[in-house]
Amino acid sequence: MSLESKIPAGPLEQKWQKHKDNLKPVSPANKRKFKILIVGTGLAGGSAAATLGELGFDVEVFTYHDSARRAHSVAAQGGINAAKNYQNDGDSVWRLFIDTIKGGDYRSREANTYRLAELSSNIIDQATAQGVPFAREYGGYLDNRSFGGALVSRTFYARGQTGQQLLLGVYSALSRQVGAGSVKIHTHKDMLDLVVIDGTARGIVVRDLVNGKIETFIGDAVILATGGYANVFFLSTNALHSNATAIWRAHKKGAYFANPCFTQIHPTCIPASGDHQSKLTLMSESLRNDGRMWVPKNPDEKRPPEQIPNEDRDYFLERMYPSYGNLSPRDIASRAVKRMCDEGKGVGKSRQAVYLDFTDALGRLGKTVIADRYGNLFDMYDRIVDENPYNGPMMIYPAPHYTMGGLWVDYNLMSNIPGLFVLGEANFSDHGANRLGASALMQGLADGYFVIPYTINSYLVKGKPAAIPLDHPEIKKAENDVQNRINKLLSINGNETPTGLHRKLGKIMWDNVGMGRNEQGLKNAINQIQAIRDEFWHNLKVVGNDSYMNPVIEKALRVADFMELGELIARDALERDESCGAHFREEHQTPEGEALRDDEHFAHVAAWEYNQDKEPIRHKEELNFEFVEFATRSYK
Amino acid sequence: MKVKLHVWRQKDKSTPGHLVDYDVDGIEPDMSFLEMLDILNESLILKGEDPVAFEYDCREGICGCCSLTVNGIPHGHQKGTTICQLFMRKFSDGEDITIEPFRAKSFPVIRDLIVDRSAFDRIIQAGGFITVGTGMAQDANSILIPKKIADLAMDAAQCIGCGACVAACPNSSAMLFLSAKSSQLNLLPQGKPEKLKRARAMIAQMEKEGFGSCSNHYECEAVCPKEISVQFIAKFNRDYLAASIKEGA
Numbered sequence: 001m002s003l004e005s006k007i008p009a010g011p012l013e014q015k016w017q018k019h020k021d022n023l024k025p026v027s028p029a030n031k032r033k034f035k036i037l038i039v040g041t042g043l044a045g046g047s048a049a050a051t052l053g054e055l056g057f058d059v060e061v062f063t064y065h066d067s068a069r070r071a072h073s074v075a076a077q078g079g080i081n082a083a084k085n086y087q088n089d090g091d092s093v094w095r096l097f098i099d100t101i102k103g104g105d106y107r108s109r110e111a112n113t114y115r116l117a118e119l120s121s122n123i124i125d126q127a128t129a130q131g132v133p134f135a136r137e138y139g140g141y142l143d144n145r146s147f148g149g150a151l152v153s154r155t156f157y158a159r160g161q162t163g164q165q166l167l168l169g170v171y172s173a174l175s176r177q178v179g180a181g182s183v184k185i186h187t188h189k190d191m192l193d194l195v196v197i198d199g200t201a202r203g204i205v206v207r208d209l210v211n212g213k214i215e216t217f218i219g220d221a222v223i224l225a226t227g228g229y230a231n232v233f234f235l236s237t238n239a240l241h242s243n244a245t246a247i248w249r250a251h252k253k254g255a256y257f258a259n260p261c262f263t264q265i266h267p268t269c270i271p272a273s274g275d276h277q278s279k280l281t282l283m284s285e286s287l288r289n290d291g292r293m294w295v296p297k298n299p300d301e302k303r304p305p306e307q308i309p310n311e312d313r314d315y316f317l318e319r320m321y322p323s324y325g326n327l328s329p330r331d332i333a334s335r336a337v338k339r340m341c342d343e344g345k346g347v348g349k350s351r352q353a354v355y356l357d358f359t360d361a362l363g364r365l366g367k368t369v370i371a372d373r374y375g376n377l378f379d380m381y382d383r384i385v386d387e388n389p390y391n392g393p394m395m396i397y398p399a400p401h402y403t404m405g406g407l408w409v410d411y412n413l414m415s416n417i418p419g420l421f422v423l424g425e426a427n428f429s430d431h432g433a434n435r436l437g438a439s440a441l442m443q444g445l446a447d448g449y450f451v452i453p454y455t456i457n458s459y460l461v462k463g464k465p466a467a468i469p470l471d472h473p474e475i476k477k478a479e480n481d482v483q484n485r486i487n488k489l490l491s492i493n494g495n496e497t498p499t500g501l502h503r504k505l506g507k508i509m510w511d512n513v514g515m516g517r518n519e520q521g522l523k524n525a526i527n528q529i530q531a532i533r534d535e536f537w538h539n540l541k542v543v544g545n546d547s548y549m550n551p552v553i554e555k556a557l558r559v560a561d562f563m564e565l566g567e568l569i570a571r572d573a574l575e576r577d578e579s580c581g582a583h584f585r586e587e588h589q590t591p592e593g594e595a596l597r598d599d600e601h602f603a604h605v606a607a608w609e610y611n612q613d614k615e616p617i618r619h620k621e622e623l624n625f626e627f628v629e630f631a632t633r634s635y636k
Numbered sequence: 637m638k639v640k641l642h643v644w645r646q647k648d649k650s651t652p653g654h655l656v657d658y659d660v661d662g663i664e665p666d667m668s669f670l671e672m673l674d675i676l677n678e679s680l681i682l683k684g685e686d687p688v689a690f691e692y693d694c695r696e697g698i699c700g701c702c703s704l705t706v707n708g709i710p711h712g713h714q715k716g717t718t719i720c721q722l723f724m725r726k727f728s729d730g731e732d733i734t735i736e737p738f739r740a741k742s743f744p745v746i747r748d749l750i751v752d753r754s755a756f757d758r759i760i761q762a763g764g765f766i767t768v769g770t771g772m773a774q775d776a777n778s779i780l781i782p783k784k785i786a787d788l789a790m791d792a793a794q795c796i797g798c799g800a801c802v803a804a805c806p807n808s809s810a811m812l813f814l815s816a817k818s819s820q821l822n823l824l825p826q827g828k829p830e831k832l833k834r835a836r837a838m839i840a841q842m843e844k845e846g847f848g849s850c851s852n853h854y855e856c857e858a859v860c861p862k863e864i865s866v867q868f869i870a871k872f873n874r875d876y877l878a879a880s881i882k883e884g885a
Contacts, residue, residue: 074698164796239693276667277671278674383721449770
């Protein structure tokens with residue numbers, strides 16, 4: 001199967017408009033005849049459901065949560081980018097586009113990234129109209145702040161809860177449609193398989209988490225907006241239920257998985273305090289507007305941070321990257337932190353942390369201003385660490401946070417399986433090898449509000465697919481597969497819990513497929529993952545049965561899929577024999593330790609095809625840069 | 637550290653529940669309350685017993701999944717904090733801790749400590765929104781909102797929809813939840829056209845769901861993990877009163 005990106009021809013600035021003009025809408029009278037199944041109610045899935053419902057499609061949306069408002073988009077803190085140029089600082093669609101392409105280290109599609117930048121302004125307008133209380137200046141105008149990888153101030157925010165407020169905007173639009181009867185919402189439903197009939201996506205198999213019942217829903221198109229897979233590392237900033245099962249099951253039904261090794265490690269998270277740790281908490285990138293990162297120059301430094309004078313401190317980001325300084329992109333900043341700790345300059349009990357210091361900003365702006373900007377984050381830090389960040393610096397360390405990789409999609413956001421669309425973090429399309437801060441919210445909402453309502457027509461225009469009976473053999477087979485998988489999990493009766501095995505997998509991933517990767521480590525990781533997967537299927541302990549709300553089964557099903565995905569991530573990292581963005585192969589670095597790309601051999605998307613019990617097949621989609629020239633990424 | 641837990645166990649909606657005692661040992665003060673429950677659950681699974689079902693997700697105080705009443709207080713004793721952000725250093729070694737679900741007629745127990753809060757969704761579906769379709773919006777800066785108003789709207793908008801307010805109220809009233817959402821929207825110019833209609837629709841659904849009325853106990857404000865003020869209830873009552881007078885508006 002060839003990978004056709006379906007990027008429209010013509011000048012970059014005109015591609016999207018021309019494409020929209022060429023897409024024939026479904027007539028208003030026929031829209032309600034098309035049933036669209038959407039999995040996920042975060043920014044991407046929720047906004048798609050609300051918008052498609054408004055347009056008149058027959059929409060059913062599924063979430064494993066008890067309410068659409070719990071999706072993990074809720075946890076995004078710092079902000080959302082938009083090229084409004086309200087600050088008169090030289091921002092434009094082009095600049096946001098270039099920043100995103102460069103931030104992604106030239107491993108994303110020009111046309112997709114440009115479209116994202118183009119739509120960014122509409123999102124702010126839409127959210128404001130819904131009543132999202134973005135921060136304002138005294139005159140009543142919208143306020144902005146800066147995020148990493150940009151020299152302009154284009155990030156809109158609602159205190160440290162921007163994701164929550166945008167999600168509640170989406171949730172209110174979705175709720176309006178549910179109230180109006182145009183969208184039906186199914187809560188506590190976990191998608192466990194995709195139904196593919198005659199090569200097209202026709203339905204999903206879900207399990208009711210309250211009563212264990214397995215059920216199939218049939219539709220004319222399926223949209224997955226199920227988020228990222230950073231929880232493959234066990235410890236990440238993701239919510240604990242965030243998982244890869246929906247996209248992994250679609251992958252096993254034929255959808256290509258693109259660039260799985262592009263996993264983002266966020267530089268500023270609260271370090272783990274012990275082996276009991278169940279998750280890591282992010283401290284928003286927005287803190288780097290006013291916080292300065294440093295370590296003591298002397299590895300044997302014993303003084304508490306407040307007593308270390310400036311001349312004995314190494315503000316390493318400001319030293320290494322004078323022009324971007326503390327607002328260097330995430331991949332760059334994370335590696336710098338790791339380097340400091342590897343050189344023995346780490347601080348804290350574990351020596352795996354650096355300082356993030358607000359003393360200067362507190363002196364310059366005062367406590368009130370700082371509290372207004374970051375109050376909830378400072379309080380959260382205090383609650384978790386039991387140290388007040390108004391009195392001394394925070395201690396932070398990188399942690400897995402976001403996954404740029406995901407299911408392969410074309411310009412219409414359709415996967416290689418006709419009728420299967422993938423939105424938001426679940427797809428791979430816009431961020432290349434590294435995502436800039438405040439761009440995930442932007443992408444989720446652009447995909448759901450402004451892209452899919454148009455591009456779904458590219459598929460639906462072919463006409464309504466044939467009706468499918470619920471006893472179709474493919475449906476029975478998918479349901480049986482799900483039931484057999486659960487029965488198998490229940491029958492092992494070993495000695496390790498799903499969480500225990502997940503923790504072991506996470507350690508392998510973090511140690512070998514984390515911030516620094518090399519050939520030997522990746523080969524070892526693949527062997528170790530195979531061994532732990534074997535252990536999973538022979539030594540897993542699951543209790544009870546599947547006829548009631550059983551969180552152990554729910555967890556085991558997700559860990560089983562992480563065990564397979566982890567290997568694909570390592571394999572992709574091994575095959576991508578270059579460093580780019582967040583993918584850092586230690587063999588490929590400059591003398592200063594910067595990532596060394598190989599544009600001649602790797603300026604492509606690696607799209608993996610599932611191949612049953614054999615090794616997966618790596619396909620390539622070449623990235624053609626028509627409008628941007630390759631450049632070495634420099635933030636110095 | 638070790639603690640003695642008394643945990644509410646209930647098989648499902650229709651089976652009566654009861655408290656079960658568990659001793660949990662090997663607790664670090666830096667563990668969160670939910671990580672302490674993780675230890676209990678891992679040990680129960682290894683013994684072949686069903687773990688205690690409780691709801692959680694983000695574990696950083698924003699998703700609103702948490703629904704535990706600890707020693708009689710929804711979300712436990714630390715002010716302005718969800719239970720997932722309460723750390724074991726705030727308990728003493730050997731302490732007796734009772735864990736129950738959020739209790740309210742409108743929040744039936746699904747299993748153990750998990751309750752059904754879908755009533756909240758239905759209240760929002762009834763009118764907790766601004767009627768605006770995708771693509772209709774004008775430039776965001778064409779709506780000027782004084783910082784003070786935007787900040788106040790944000791104070792209300794912080795609600796995480798956990799339902800602690802209902803669980804703490806002797807009347808099981810949902811007025812803090814309703815007033816937070818409606819105040820956010822009613823304060824902003826974008827939300828004003830539907831102000832009265834919204835108040836009426838949300839109250840009507842609230843009554844249908846069986847929530848009680850507010851009689852000014854202020855227990856809701858005391859337990860709200862986002863410290864949302866009861867002043868929003870007063871504001872909402874004014875809107876509702878106006879809506880009752882101006883029928884049809």
